[in-house]
Amino acid sequence: MHQSTSTNMSGARVCLVTGGGAGIGRACVDYFAAQRHHVLAADLDPQAAAQAAERAGAQHGIECLGIGCDVSSRADCEAAAQRALARWGRIDVLVGNAGVQLAARLLEADESHWDRLVSVNLKGVANACRAVLPAMIGRGDGRIVLVSSINALRSPPGMSVYDMTKAGVIGLMRSLAVDHGREGVRVNAVCPGATLTDHHLRVAAARGQTQEQLREATRGYALLGRVAEPAEIAAAIHFLASDAASFVTGATLVVDGGFTIKG
Ligand SMILES: NC(=O)c1ccc[n+]([C@@H]2O[C@H](COP(=O)([O-])OP(=O)(O)OC[C@H]3O[C@@H](n4cnc5c(N)ncnc54)[C@H](O)[C@@H]3O)[C@@H](O)[C@H]2O)c1
Helix, strand or coil: CCHHHCCCCCCCEEEEEECCCCHHHHHHHHHHHHCCEEEEEEECCHHHHHHHHHHHHHHHCCCEEEEECCCCCHHHHHHHHHHHHHHHCCCCEEEECCCCCCCECHHHCCHHHHHHHHHHHHHHHHHHHHHHHHHHHHHCCEEEEEECCHHHCCCCCCEHHHHHHHHHHHHHHHHHHHHHHHHCEEEEEEEECCECCHHHHHHHHHCCCCHHHHHHHCCCCCCCCCCECHHHHHHHHHHHHCHHHCCCCCCEEEECCCHHHHC
16 A cells, blocks of 8 residues: 555564644654654644644654544544555554543533544544554554543543543553454554643643743652653654563553642
8 A cells, every 4th residue: 555655665663653743642753753752743733743743853863743633523634654664654543632621520521521532532532543554554563552631540620531541541452452453463552641842832831831940840759750752652652662561562651740649
């Protein structure tokens, strides 16, 4: 499929990152590029995707591209996968990261809240997996890492629909691991704890807090006394996608500085 137009003479691995324009996704674009992957950053914001790809590509000397993609659209996800295949001839890794973080108790969650969370965090993750699986199965090798959350495992107040979608991501991860293990596809999930991303900076700015004030306010989090940097989540995602994790599939890796065991 599109092999003839491939420029992947180097044999470098190819990674598609959804939500690659900001936060954890952008850190993944950078991390995988540093590990000699061609990366396609797919994001609702095409400019952010292009900038993340351009920066990582220039910094690490490997071609990376950005593409506008709404993961809630099956067609957009197919188009993103086809873009990577057309350019590089293969897809080794999917980081299913794109997600929205909206808070509400079930009683206050209106239909648009439900629709947004379910269409991006659940259907969007499934759409991305569906788009890359045929190429991975065709090569008998694929690595999918889905970004869930510690909210799948424990529940802060007022996050019911978000928490449900993140638990659903783990359910999808398990079932894909079962269905596609014999076809050479490993599927795992990470559950990040609080991570200082663009999302949190936006929320803080909306309440008049600077980045420094936000950092100060998050001191003491978890067993390590701080929140995560996006690159620390990207490193865990890369581990699961790498040959170092060649016998790991169906696993959920909690990356939260010990927050969930703290009680
Ligand atoms: N930041 C945290 O503390 C934290 C903790 C646990 C889990 N997570 C999960 O990590 C993932 C990334 O979170 P983040 O904090 O980096 O978020 P962020 O808001 O900083 O970045 C998310 C990126 O996804 C993109 N995006 C949103 N909707 C999209 C869509 N429909 N299609 C394609 N792209 C879309 C946005 O444009 C943005 O570039 C999410 O799935 C989130 O639930 C984050």
